[in-house]
Amino acid sequence: MKRRFAVLSVLGLILSAMGTATVLAQPSPKTLGRIAEMMTEADLNGDGKTSRAEFNQHRAQMFARLDRNSDGVISEGDRPRIPIARRKFDPAFERVTSIFDRNDDGRVTLDEWNKTDPDVFGMLDRNDDGMVARSELPTAR
Numbered sequence: 001m002k003r004r005f006a007v008l009s010v011l012g013l014i015l016s017a018m019g020t021a022t023v024l025a026q027p028s029p030k031t032l033g034r035i036a037e038m039m040t041e042a043d044l045n046g047d048g049k050t051s052r053a054e055f056n057q058h059r060a061q062m063f064a065r066l067d068r069n070s071d072g073v074i075s076e077g078d079r080p081r082i083p084i085a086r087r088k089f090d091p092a093f094e095r096v097t098s099i100f101d102r103n104d105d106g107r108v109t110l111d112e113w114n115k116t117d118p119d120v121f122g123m124l125d126r127n128d129d130g131m132v133a134r135s136e137l138p139t140a141r
């Protein structure tokens with residue numbers, strides 16, 4: 001069983017995209033690419049649009065991947081033993097805790113994870129139909 005760490009880079013994308021509302025208001029080309037990539041990844045049924053449900057499911061999957069021991073919390077206990085895996089896990093873990101660990105206890109609960117601010121999806125869904133279509137992505141001209 002090969003645990004792919006692509007998901008961690010996707011997570012990095014989301015976290016970068018989430019930085020602040022300003023990031024989305026005046027995104028750099030790099031950020032635009034990341035956001036587009038993230039929304040494409042979250043289009044789980046491949047219909048070219050990402051629904052909020054798909055977005056949430058995608059996020060739940062990411063939480064599950066980081067919560068390696070499945071105790072409902074992303075914490076030190078999830079750090080892989082294999083050094084090469086750890087090198088990839090650590091930066092993601094640090095980013096996650098720095099953003100989501102609201103009560104500063106070094107752990108990110110599912111509750112903390114779900115309280116993201118700002119609401120990236122809401123900002124991307126410009127016509128407010130609960131879907132983010134490719135044409136709504138900031139990369140689209």
Ligand SMILES: [Ca+2]
Pocket residue numbers: 043044045046047048049050051054
């Ligand atoms: Ca879809």
Ligand SMILES: [Ca+2]
Pocket residue numbers: 066067068069070071072073074075077078
């Ligand atoms: Ca855990």
Ligand SMILES: [Ca+2]
Pocket residue numbers: 100101102103104105106107108109112
């Ligand atoms: Ca916490």
